[in-house]
Amino acid sequence: MHVVVVGAGEVGTSIAANLAADHNVVVIDIDPDRAEQLKYELDVMTLAGDGASLATLEDAEVGAADMFIASTDDDRTNLVACGTAKTVGDPFTIARTKSVEYLRTWELTESAFGVDFMVCSDLLSAESIVDVVGLPAAVDVDPFAGGLVQMAEFEIDADSPVAGQTVAEADRFESLTFAGLFRDGEIILPRGDTAIETGDRAVVIGSPESVQAFANDLAPEETPDEADEIVIIGGSEIGYQTARLLEKRGLSPRLIEQDHDRARWLAEELPGTLVMEHDATDTDFLAREHVDESDFVVATLDSDERNLLASVLAKRLGTDRVVAVVDNGEYVTLFEEIGIDVAVNPRQVTAEEIIRFTYGGVAENIAVLENDQAEVLELQLTEDSELVGCSIEEAAAGIDTNLVFGAITRDRELITPRGDTELAAGDHIVVFVESSFVEALASMA
Amino acid sequence: MRWRVDLRASVSLLGTIIKYLAATMVIPLAVAVVYMEDVWVFVVSIAIAVAIGVGLERLDPEPDLGPREALVLVSISWFGVAVVGTIPYLLAGYGTQSTVGLQLPLGDGAAVILGALGSSIVNALFESMSGFTTTGATVLGEISFDRHSHALLMWRQLTQWLGGMGIIVLMIAILPELAVNGAQLMSSEAPGPELQKLTPKIAETARALWLIYLGFTVLLVILLYTLSVVGLAPEMDLYNAVAHGFTTLPTGGFSPQADSIAAFGAVVQWVIIPFMIVAGVNFALFWHLLRGEVDVMLKNAEFRTYAGAIAVITAVLSVLLFRGGAPPLELGGTTEGVTENALRQAAFQIGSLLNSTGYATADFAQWDGHTQFFLLFAMFIGGSAGSTGGGVKVIRWLVVFRAIRRELYTTARPDVVRPVRLGGQVVDEDAVRGIVVFTLLYFILLIFGAVFIMIDSARIGVELSALEAVSASLATIGNIGPGFGKLGPFGSYLFFPDSSKLLMVVLMWLGRLEIVPVLAVLVAGVEDVG
Numbered sequence: 001m002h003v004v005v006v007g008a009g010e011v012g013t014s015i016a017a018n019l020a021a022d023h024n025v026v027v028i029d030i031d032p033d034r035a036e037q038l039k040y041e042l043d044v045m046t047l048a049g050d051g052a053s054l055a056t057l058e059d060a061e062v063g064a065a066d067m068f069i070a071s072t073d074d075d076r077t078n079l080v081a082c083g084t085a086k087t088v089g090d091p092f093t094i095a096r097t098k099s100v101e102y103l104r105t106w107e108l109t110e111s112a113f114g115v116d117f118m119v120c121s122d123l124l125s126a127e128s129i130v131d132v133v134g135l136p137a138a139v140d141v142d143p144f145a146g147g148l149v150q151m152a153e154f155e156i157d158a159d160s161p162v163a164g165q166t167v168a169e170a171d172r173f174e175s176l177t178f179a180g181l182f183r184d185g186e187i188i189l190p191r192g193d194t195a196i197e198t199g200d201r202a203v204v205i206g207s208p209e210s211v212q213a214f215a216n217d218l219a220p221e222e223t224p225d226e227a228d229e230i231v232i233i234g235g236s237e238i239g240y241q242t243a244r245l246l247e248k249r250g251l252s253p254r255l256i257e258q259d260h261d262r263a264r265w266l267a268e269e270l271p272g273t274l275v276m277e278h279d280a281t282d283t284d285f286l287a288r289e290h291v292d293e294s295d296f297v298v299a300t301l302d303s304d305e306r307n308l309l310a311s312v313l314a315k316r317l318g319t320d321r322v323v324a325v326v327d328n329g330e331y332v333t334l335f336e337e338i339g340i341d342v343a344v345n346p347r348q349v350t351a352e353e354i355i356r357f358t359y360g361g362v363a364e365n366i367a368v369l370e371n372d373q374a375e376v377l378e379l380q381l382t383e384d385s386e387l388v389g390c391s392i393e394e395a396a397a398g399i400d401t402n403l404v405f406g407a408i409t410r411d412r413e414l415i416t417p418r419g420d421t422e423l424a425a426g427d428h429i430v431v432f433v434e435s436s437f438v439e440a441l442a443s444m445a
Numbered sequence: 446m447r448w449r450v451d452l453r454a455s456v457s458l459l460g461t462i463i464k465y466l467a468a469t470m471v472i473p474l475a476v477a478v479v480y481m482e483d484v485w486v487f488v489v490s491i492a493i494a495v496a497i498g499v500g501l502e503r504l505d506p507e508p509d510l511g512p513r514e515a516l517v518l519v520s521i522s523w524f525g526v527a528v529v530g531t532i533p534y535l536l537a538g539y540g541t542q543s544t545v546g547l548q549l550p551l552g553d554g555a556a557v558i559l560g561a562l563g564s565s566i567v568n569a570l571f572e573s574m575s576g577f578t579t580t581g582a583t584v585l586g587e588i589s590f591d592r593h594s595h596a597l598l599m600w601r602q603l604t605q606w607l608g609g610m611g612i613i614v615l616m617i618a619i620l621p622e623l624a625v626n627g628a629q630l631m632s633s634e635a636p637g638p639e640l641q642k643l644t645p646k647i648a649e650t651a652r653a654l655w656l657i658y659l660g661f662t663v664l665l666v667i668l669l670y671t672l673s674v675v676g677l678a679p680e681m682d683l684y685n686a687v688a689h690g691f692t693t694l695p696t697g698g699f700s701p702q703a704d705s706i707a708a709f710g711a712v713v714q715w716v717i718i719p720f721m722i723v724a725g726v727n728f729a730l731f732w733h734l735l736r737g738e739v740d741v742m743l744k745n746a747e748f749r750t751y752a753g754a755i756a757v758i759t760a761v762l763s764v765l766l767f768r769g770g771a772p773p774l775e776l777g778g779t780t781e782g783v784t785e786n787a788l789r790q791a792a793f794q795i796g797s798l799l800n801s802t803g804y805a806t807a808d809f810a811q812w813d814g815h816t817q818f819f820l821l822f823a824m825f826i827g828g829s830a831g832s833t834g835g836g837v838k839v840i841r842w843l844v845v846f847r848a849i850r851r852e853l854y855t856t857a858r859p860d861v862v863r864p865v866r867l868g869g870q871v872v873d874e875d876a877v878r879g880i881v882v883f884t885l886l887y888f889i890l891l892i893f894g895a896v897f898i899m900i901d902s903a904r905i906g907v908e909l910s911a912l913e914a915v916s917a918s919l920a921t922i923g924n925i926g927p928g929f930g931k932l933g934p935f936g937s938y939l940f941f942p943d944s945s946k947l948l949m950v951v952l953m954w955l956g957r958l959e960i961v962p963v964l965a966v967l968v969a970g971v972e973d974v975g
């Protein structure tokens with residue numbers, strides 16, 4: 001595969017390094033020194049130039065490229081680069097953006113700006129924070145269909161209230177599907193009367209709210225509920241998105257923002273969040289607000305230094321768990337060494353998402369479970385797909401494999417699959433399937 | 446900086462409005478022809494009004510209406526229209542015993558002549574202002590067709606109908622030159638803190654609102670007249686059906702019958718109750734309803750509160766009446782234990798007083814103290830924003846209560862940022878401040894009015910109770926109409942001294958325009974001169 005990567009920053013370099021072994025990679029960077037340097041670091045070709053200019057892209061032979069990844073720090077450059085690439089050839093374009101606005105626009109057609117797949121670093125970071133905070137009991141969590149659907153894998157402890165129940169008893173939620181159980185290295189496709197045993201690993205697919213509610217049933221001790229205190233320090237875009245996603249899961253966080261106008265804006269946008277206007281690095285204030293008694297502190301300030309300070313203060317006051325956003329990848333280990341429980345690096349999260357996507361190949365989105373025994377795939381059904389017009393029951397019967405339809409999204413709305421739900425062209429389906437059947441299934445979509 | 450206003454532009458447009466107002470006098474003129482009454486009253490009135498209108502228009506042949514001129518226009522036009530509205534009263538009453546007629550007693554001293562002339566003009570202005578502002582307080586004294594012509598009483602009803610949805614809104618709907626600053630004009634006139642534009646063009650919004658208003662009025666007239674045709678309410682002839690159609694939807698309250706709605710049977714009362722309640726709803730919601738957007742109405746925080754308040758207060762009052770809160774009265778009074786009567790009287794009084802209509806089916810001034818006091822409480826609520834109702838308005842109460850709760854909460858936790866929300870929508874801080882200022886002003890004026898009226902009445906030897914004085918002030922600034930005691934639903938404001946009546950004229954004017962536009966013009970004008 002011929003891959004062009006624009007931008008040789010942390011994200012671009014990380015992606016290029018990952019793809020270099022199996023593919024022909026061309027990296028474009030505007031800084032000639034950086035381009036020159038990368039030539040020796042990685043087994044890739046490098047070009048110095050503006051990734052959004054036609055001449056540079058023609059030099060990089062974008063016309064013959066299979067994949068084009070725009071991963072600079074600047075949203076607009078990435079969008080223009082993808083748009084330009086589409087005029088030169090027809091590579092699959094991936095754009096990295098910071099702004100959630102562009103993502104929302106893109107989601108409306110999934111081809112806006114000439115972008116085939118958009119990775120929003122702020123939203124992704126917020127999602128990973130929310131997974132850490134909201135689903136601490138989960139072994140693995142992945143978003144599908146742009147965050148409308150969530151897949152989570154849980155290990156069933158002996159003291160879990162769910163242990164010993166049947167699937168029908170445990171799955172009390174309207175928009176949740178019990179996709180699969182792993183027991184002693186075997187996949188069990190659950191039926192209503194399948195009993196859940198201690199030590200099983202359960203895979204559920206559904207709306208983020210229902211997954212959150214299920215986690216609450218499964219591990220009430222660990223999973224935060226309304227009574228738990230979650231404090232977000234810093235009303236940056238990531239802080240805002242984190243609060244918004246937590247609200248969507250029925251939690252009511254507190255958010256501390258120093259800037260008067262920003263605090264007001266946040267309070268208007270987040271009806272379920274208690275917004276406070278104060279300097280979050282003021283120890284007296286943190287003590288007065290009993291941050292020490294909160295279950296989670298999330299530091300999402302705009303600079304790494306301030307995040308470090310806020311996290312250390314929270315830890316010193318005695319907060320249980322502290323999650324911090326770390327912009328500079330080199331600091332991640334440093335943060336974790338000082339005792340911050342999880343350090344989320346937006347660039348790393350973005351690079352991982354893009355790499356995960358390039359691996360998928362056949363699918364829109366993919367999550368690999370239990371040493372590749374099974375996978376959860378997201379596929380978009382095309383007009384001429386064999387599955388269009390089939391009901392779920394017919395589709396499942398027609399495919400000779402172990403497979404569960406976890407969720408369907410149509411026009412950006414979640415549909416919980418039932419036996420008689422009919423599949424339509426354009427639907428995104430999220431399917432739990434044994435790894436050996438992935439290719440067969442993908443060919444049908 | 447001087448607050449510069451091109452007064453001539455505003456006055457010129459007032460002239461245009463008066464010209465159109467003259468045209469509406471054709472309706473009472475037609476009534477006069479049908480009933481073979483003196484047609485000259487309205488012919489002369491039309492001539493005078495047209496002359497005034499054309500005269501004022503000439504002050505500025507090409508009026509250029511800026512935002513300030515618009516503010517001034519709204520304030521002066523309501524006063525100007527009320528002044529022109531006095532002409533038929535003065536002319537029709539000339540030489541009769543009418544309290545609002547032009548009186549020129551000959552042969553006495555000049556002071557007496559001037560006094561009598563002044564009184565009749567003040568009375569006519571009171572009646573006219575009470576009409577246009579849809580207050581419904583009257584100084585007509587004896588209301589009967591013996592004393593007044595059918596035509597004049599129809600004019601009295603018509604003034605309320607014109608004032609209900611707003612004269613300026615009507616003018617925006619038909620006059621293209623007002624559309625330029627139409628949004629500014631409409632937000633000054635329309636009840637409620639915020640202007641809701643339904644369509645991009647303000648003239649279309651104004652037209653839509655007037656058509657809905659007209660539609661409900663026609664529907665009510667047809668229903669009422671049908672009742673009389675099928676024999677359920679023989680007294681409700683076409684004249685009465687139209688007359689009451691004219692004053693129900695604008696939450697007016699005038700009736701050509703001395704006994705108001707008590708002159709008709711229970712069926713008529715039950716038909717009018719829902720229309721009074723509708724009149725207190727934001728008319729923009731009906732526009733959404735007509736477009737099939739039922740959710741907009743059902744999810745509207747103000748509508749839900751309004752409907753809830755009516756249901757709860759009616760229920761409580763029904764129980765009070767059921768338990769004998771009202772002594773049995775001749776005029777549609779309740780009798781203890783009669784459920785239908787208690788419920789009907791409660792629903793009617795609440796539908797009438799909560800949103801400021803002011804019709805009556807019972808003389809609640811004779812009810813027990815606690816039931817009267819409960820009615821006083823209902824009068825404070827008011828209709829919805831964008832309705833024809835008066836008072837403080839439900840939306841303001843909602844915002845005020847939420848702002849207070851926010852204030853108390855942030856006193857304990859000063860760092861918390863908490864916007865005031867209404868049905869999920871954030872209310873702008875400027876709007877919150879405006880609403881709090883309005884509510885405070887409302888109460889200051891209410892108390893000031895009550896004190897002035899009480900002392901002024903004592904001056905001429907009329908002793909008022911505190912409840913009567915407060916209710917006089919509240920009934921005029923809230924555009925409600927009836928008060929308590931001597932001002933009860935079948936009472937009259939005639940006995941007040943002229944000075945008090947003039948104050949009440951100003952209160953009605955302020956109340957209809959929701960205080961701020963009028964006072965803003967005065968304050969800006971005075972401060973710059975001083």
